[in-house]
Amino acid sequence: MSRAHILHLDQPARYRFVLQGLIRADWSDWLSDITVNFLEEETAMTYITGTVRDQSALFGFLSQVRDLGAPLVSVENIAEGKK
Amino acid sequence: MAESLPLIATRFHIPPQRDDLVIRPRLRELLERGARLPLTLVSAPPGFGKTMLAAEWAHTRPSGQVAWVSLSKEDNQPSIFWRYVLAALQHAQGGIGATALAMLAALTPPPIETILASAINDLDSLQASLWLVLDDYHLIQQPEIHAGLRFWLDNQPAHFHMVILTREDPPLGLARRRAHRQMVEIRAADLRFNLQETASFLRDAMELRLSPDQVAGLESRTEGWIVGLQMAALSLQGRDVGSFLQSFAGENRFIADYLIEEVLHAQPEAVRRFLLQTSILERMCAPLCAALVGDQQADFPAEGAVSLEYLDRANLFLVALDHQRNWYRYHHLFAELLRQKLSQYHSQAEIAGLHGRASAWFEANGEILAAIQHADLALDEARFLDLLTRYAGYFFTQGELPRLIELTQNLTTSQREQNPVLSMAVSWALLATGQSPEAWLQGIERRFGAEAEAAIKDPELPQEHRYDLLEVLVIRQQTPFDEYTLQTRPRLLAIQGELESAPKGQTCLFNKAASLQAVVAFDLGLDAELAGKADLAVQDFKKTIDLARKDQNHHLLLLAFGHLANMQIAQGRLHAARQTLEACLAEHVAGIKLPYHALAYAGLGALHYEWGDFSTADHYFDEGLPLARLWDTWEALVPLTLGNARLQRRMGDPEAAYHTLDGLNNPPRPELLLPVEVLKMLWQAQEGNLKAALSWLEQHAEVAAAQPTPLSERMLLDFARFLSACQRAGDAAALLQRILDSASAGGRWQIVIEGKIVLAKALVGEGQVEEARALLFEALELAAPEGYSMSFIEEGESIHNLLASVRDLAKPDPALSAYADRLLVGFVQGAAPVGFSPSRAPLPDLLSERELEVLNLVAEGLANAEIAERLYISVSTVKTHTGNIYNKLGVTNRTQALARANQLGLLPRRTAPPE
Numbered sequence: 001m002s003r004a005h006i007l008h009l010d011q012p013a014r015y016r017f018v019l020q021g022l023i024r025a026d027w028s029d030w031l032s033d034i035t036v037n038f039l040e041e042e043t044a045m046t047y048i049t050g051t052v053r054d055q056s057a058l059f060g061f062l063s064q065v066r067d068l069g070a071p072l073v074s075v076e077n078i079a080e081g082k083k
Numbered sequence: 084m085a086e087s088l089p090l091i092a093t094r095f096h097i098p099p100q101r102d103d104l105v106i107r108p109r110l111r112e113l114l115e116r117g118a119r120l121p122l123t124l125v126s127a128p129p130g131f132g133k134t135m136l137a138a139e140w141a142h143t144r145p146s147g148q149v150a151w152v153s154l155s156k157e158d159n160q161p162s163i164f165w166r167y168v169l170a171a172l173q174h175a176q177g178g179i180g181a182t183a184l185a186m187l188a189a190l191t192p193p194p195i196e197t198i199l200a201s202a203i204n205d206l207d208s209l210q211a212s213l214w215l216v217l218d219d220y221h222l223i224q225q226p227e228i229h230a231g232l233r234f235w236l237d238n239q240p241a242h243f244h245m246v247i248l249t250r251e252d253p254p255l256g257l258a259r260r261r262a263h264r265q266m267v268e269i270r271a272a273d274l275r276f277n278l279q280e281t282a283s284f285l286r287d288a289m290e291l292r293l294s295p296d297q298v299a300g301l302e303s304r305t306e307g308w309i310v311g312l313q314m315a316a317l318s319l320q321g322r323d324v325g326s327f328l329q330s331f332a333g334e335n336r337f338i339a340d341y342l343i344e345e346v347l348h349a350q351p352e353a354v355r356r357f358l359l360q361t362s363i364l365e366r367m368c369a370p371l372c373a374a375l376v377g378d379q380q381a382d383f384p385a386e387g388a389v390s391l392e393y394l395d396r397a398n399l400f401l402v403a404l405d406h407q408r409n410w411y412r413y414h415h416l417f418a419e420l421l422r423q424k425l426s427q428y429h430s431q432a433e434i435a436g437l438h439g440r441a442s443a444w445f446e447a448n449g450e451i452l453a454a455i456q457h458a459d460l461a462l463d464e465a466r467f468l469d470l471l472t473r474y475a476g477y478f479f480t481q482g483e484l485p486r487l488i489e490l491t492q493n494l495t496t497s498q499r500e501q502n503p504v505l506s507m508a509v510s511w512a513l514l515a516t517g518q519s520p521e522a523w524l525q526g527i528e529r530r531f532g533a534e535a536e537a538a539i540k541d542p543e544l545p546q547e548h549r550y551d552l553l554e555v556l557v558i559r560q561q562t563p564f565d566e567y568t569l570q571t572r573p574r575l576l577a578i579q580g581e582l583e584s585a586p587k588g589q590t591c592l593f594n595k596a597a598s599l600q601a602v603v604a605f606d607l608g609l610d611a612e613l614a615g616k617a618d619l620a621v622q623d624f625k626k627t628i629d630l631a632r633k634d635q636n637h638h639l640l641l642l643a644f645g646h647l648a649n650m651q652i653a654q655g656r657l658h659a660a661r662q663t664l665e666a667c668l669a670e671h672v673a674g675i676k677l678p679y680h681a682l683a684y685a686g687l688g689a690l691h692y693e694w695g696d697f698s699t700a701d702h703y704f705d706e707g708l709p710l711a712r713l714w715d716t717w718e719a720l721v722p723l724t725l726g727n728a729r730l731q732r733r734m735g736d737p738e739a740a741y742h743t744l745d746g747l748n749n750p751p752r753p754e755l756l757l758p759v760e761v762l763k764m765l766w767q768a769q770e771g772n773l774k775a776a777l778s779w780l781e782q783h784a785e786v787a788a789a790q791p792t793p794l795s796e797r798m799l800l801d802f803a804r805f806l807s808a809c810q811r812a813g814d815a816a817a818l819l820q821r822i823l824d825s826a827s828a829g830g831r832w833q834i835v836i837e838g839k840i841v842l843a844k845a846l847v848g849e850g851q852v853e854e855a856r857a858l859l860f861e862a863l864e865l866a867a868p869e870g871y872s873m874s875f876i877e878e879g880e881s882i883h884n885l886l887a888s889v890r891d892l893a894k895p896d897p898a899l900s901a902y903a904d905r906l907l908v909g910f911v912q913g914a915a916p917v918g919f920s921p922s923r924a925p926l927p928d929l930l931s932e933r934e935l936e937v938l939n940l941v942a943e944g945l946a947n948a949e950i951a952e953r954l955y956i957s958v959s960t961v962k963t964h965t966g967n968i969y970n971k972l973g974v975t976n977r978t979q980a981l982a983r984a985n986q987l988g989l990l991p992r993r994t995a996p997p998e
Contacts, residue, residue, distance in 0.1 A: 009128050010271030028258035054271050056126040060252025067226055
C-alpha cells in the first residue's frame with residue numbers, strides 16, 4: 001500500500017474494513033458509497049469498503065462494530081474511488 | 084425524590100460565556116437552522132470548540148428554554164442517564180418529567196418507553212420551544228440508551244429540539260434523518276478556524292501581534308484545530324515568534340503531544356506542578372485544589388483561589404461550571420494531555436496519593452460519590468470499602484441503587500465476606516432492581532459461619548449474629564410470591580417473633596429490626612391473601628400500615644393500603660375499604676401519583692358505582708384511567724375500564740361503553756383481557772344477540788368448568804351471568820355454586836352476596852322460586868349493613884319481583900325492611916335513590932374480624948386447642964375471644980352462639996344445590 005495521500009481530521013476518507021463473521025447491518029449512518037462482500041471459507045469474513053465523511057464518522061462506525069460484537073480484523077485507508 | 088436528587092447541579096449549567104470569543108456568524112447561522120429541526124448533531128474530534136459553540140448559542144436563548152447536560156462516563160447506564168436528562172429538563176422547566184422521574188425511581192420501573200412517553204407527554208403541554216443539549220454524548224455506549232434516544236427523537240413534539248455534541252457519530256438513525264432533512268450537522272470541517280478566524284483569535288483572544296505570514300503558518304500547521312492554535316499561542320507568549328514557528332513547522336511529533344510540552348514549558352514551575360496535579364480532578368474548586376497541591380509552592384500564591392483565577396486569566400483551558408465561578412474543569416482534551424504527562428513524570432504511588440487527598444476532601448465536604456470514586460482510583464481498597472459501608476444508606480435515600488451495584492460488582496469473594504454490612508446493602512439493591520442477591524447472602528453466611536436458618540432454629544446462636552442473620556432470612560423471603568407454600572407462614576411468624584423480641588433501636592445487618600418488621604408484616608399479609616384468608620390478611624396489612632408509617636416507608640405504606648382495601652372489598656366491607664382507599668390517595672411521595680393511586684381510583688370508582696353514586700364514580704374513573712395508562716399498570720387498567728364501561732352503559736350510552744372496552748389493547752399477557760371479553764359477551768347476550776354469544780361460548784366452554792380462585796371469582800361471576808343470559812341456567816347454577824363455596828370459605832362476602840343474587844335469578848328462570856326467595860333474602864341480610872345496591876338493581880325485573888316478594892320476611896327488622904324499601908325504589912329509578920348510602924355511617928361491626936375468624940372455626944367444629952393452633956395464638960386468647968363472642972351475641976354456649984350467628988348471617992351458609 002502506498003501512502004500517496006495525507007489524511008485530515010475534517011476530510012472524507014475511504015477505508016476497507018475486514019470483520020470476522022458474516023455481518024449484515026445497515027452502515028449508512030457512517031459510510032457512503034458502500035460495497036459489502038462476504039467470504040465464506042474456513043473463517044467467514046465480511047469486507048466493507050466505504051467512505052467516511054470525516055474522522056468522527058469513522059469512530060462512530062468502529063463503535064457500532066464493537067457494539068455488534070464483531071471482531072475487527074483490519075482497517076485500511078485506501079485511495080479514493082477504489083472498490 | 085425529585086428534590087433529593089444527588090445529581091451534581093453543575094452538570095446542568097450551560098458553561099458560562101467567555102468574553103473573548105471569536106464571533107463566527109456562519110456557525111451561528113447553521114445552529115439557528117438546526118435549532119428549528121428535531122436534531123442538531125455537532126460531531127468532531129476533541130479540541131474543535133463544540134461545547135464553546137453550543138454554549139455561546141445557548142446564552143442567546145431566554146433562560147429556561149435550554150436544558151443542558153454535561154455527560155460523564157458514569158452516566159453510561161440507562162437509569163442514570165435518563166435521570167440526568169429528566170432532571171435537566173426539570174431544571175429548565177419545572178414540572179417537566181416529574182412523573183417520569185418517579186417511574187425511574189420505582190421499585191419495579193415500567194418499561195423505558197413508558198417512562199419516556201410520560202416525559203414527552205409533559206413536553207406536549209409546553210407553550211414555548213425547548214432545547215436539550217447533550218454534551219459529550221460519545222461517553223454513552225449502551226445500546227439501550229441509544230434505543231431510548233431514538234424513541235425520544237421519533238416521538239418528541241415539534242417544539243422540542245435536541246442538540247447532541249459528540250466525538251463520534253452515534254447510532255441514532257442518522258442516515259434516515261439526514262435524508263429526510265430532519266437534522267443539521269456541524270462537523271470538523273465547519274468548526275475548524277479559517278484564516279480570518281485564526282487571525283482574529285490570535286489577535287483578540289490571545290493578544291498576540293503576528294504578521295499575516297506568521298498567522299497563515301500557524302493556521303496551516305494546526306489545520307484550524309482550535310485547541311492546537313490555543314496551545315501554540317500559549318507557547319508563544321514571551322518567546323521569539325519566528326524561531327518557535329520554525330521549530331513547530333519542522334516538528335514531526337504528534338502535534339498535541341508537542342504542544343502540551345511547549346505549553347507546560349512556558350509556565351513557571353509551580354504552575355506546571357499545579358496543572359499536572361489537579362489534572363486528576365473532573366471538577367475543581369479553590370479549596371479542593373489547595374488540599375491537593377498543598378503548600379509546596381513558594382514562588383506561587385499559596386491560595387488555590389488565586390491559582391484558578393490565574394489559570395483562567397492565562398487562558399489555560401479552564402471551563403467555569405457555575406456562574407459564581409466556584410467550580411471549574413479543564414477542557415477535556417487538555418486534561419487528557421495533562422494526565423498523560425502526569426503519568427510520565429510521576430510514579431503510580433504519587434498519583435494514587437493525589438486521589439487519596441481528593442477522596443478525603445470530598446468526604447469532608449459531603450460529596451460521597453466523588454469520595455468513593457477517588458478512593459477507588461487511589462487504589463486504597465480499605466478506604467474504598469470503608470466508605471461504601473459507612474455511606475451505603477446514602478445510595479438508598481438518593482435512589483442511586485444502580486450505582487451502588489456497579490461500584491461493588493467487581494468485589495472479590497473474600498472482600499464480600501469481610502464486609503457483611505455492605506454485602507447486605509448490595510443484596511437489597513440487587514433485589515430492588517430485580518436481580519438475585521443469593522451469592523452475596525451466602526457470603527454473609529460464610530462470614531458468620533452459620534446458615535441463616537440458625538437465626539430461628541438455633542437457640543445457641545450468639546445474639547448479635549442472630550439479628551444479622553435474621554436480615555438474610557427476611558431478604559430471602561422476598562422471593563416471587565408464587566413460591567409461597569404452606570411452610571411460608573410459620574417461617575414468617577418465627578422471623579417476626581425474633582424481630583419483635585429485639586431491643587428497641589436494634590440494627591440487624593443493614594436495616595433496623597423495626598424496618599424489617601414492617602416488611603415481614605406485609606409478607607404475612609400477602610401469604611394470607613394468597614391463601615384466600617381475607618380476615619387474616621386484613622390484620623396483617625393493618626399492622627404493616629402501622630409499622631410502615633412509623634418507619635416512614637412510603638412505598639410499603641401505599642402498597643399495604645392497596646392490599647388492605649382489596650381484602651376489605653373482598654370481605655364486603657365497603658365502607659372500611661372506602662376509608663382505606665381515601666387514606667391511600669392522601670398519601671403522596673413528593674406529590675407524584677403512583678400506580679398505587681390508580682388502583683385506589685379503580686376501587687373507589689367501583690364502590691361508588693355500587694352505591695349508585697354515579698357522578699363520584701365517574702370522577703374516580705376519570706382520574707384513574709390516565710394514570711393507569713401512564714404507568715402501564717394493567718392491574719388497575721382492567722378494573723377501571725370495566726367499571727367505566729359499566730357506568731357508561733348504565734347512563735344510557737352503550738356505544739361509548741363498547742368503545743371503552745374495545746380501547747383496551749395489547750395486554751402484556753392475553754388472558755388479562757378475558758374479563759373484558761366476558762363482559763362484552765354478557766351484554767351481547769342481554770341485548771338478544773344470542774348467535775354471537777353462543778358461538779363465543781362454544782370457543783370458551785372450558786371457562787364454565789373452571790375452578791374459582793380468589794383472583795378469577797369476579798370474572799367467573801360475570802361468566803355465570805353470561806351463561807344465564809344464554810339460557811344455560813343449569814351450567815350457570817353449577818358454576819355459581821362453586822363460586823359461592825370458594826368465596827364463602829375465604830370470607831369474600833362481596834362475591835357471596837353477588838353470587839347469591841345471580842343464583843337466585845337463575846333459579847327463578849328454572850322455576851325454583853322458593854329456593855330463589857331464600858337465597859335472595861340471605862343476600863339482602865348480608866348486603867344491608869354496607870348498603871349494596873347496584874348488585875341487586877342491575878339484575879333487573881326478575882330480581883325486582885323476587886325482592887318485592889321477600890319484602891315481608893324483613894318486617895321484624897326495621898333497618899332491614901327500610902333497606903329493602905329503598906332498594907325497591909332504586910329498581911324503579913334504575914339507580915339507587917339519592918343519599919342512599921355513602922353518606923350514611925356503616926352499621927357498627929358486631930364482631931371484630933378476629934372474633935369472626937374464631938367463630939368460623941367454631942362452626943367448623945374445632946376445639947379451642949385446635950383453633951389456637953390454626954390461628955397461631957394461645958388457648959387462653961381463644962377463650963377470651965369466645966367469651967367476647969358469647970357476650971356480644973347474648974348467648975352462653977357454643978351451640979347457641981352458632982344458632983344466633985346463623986340468624987344474623989354472620990356465618991357463610993351452604994346454599995341448597997339446585998335440583
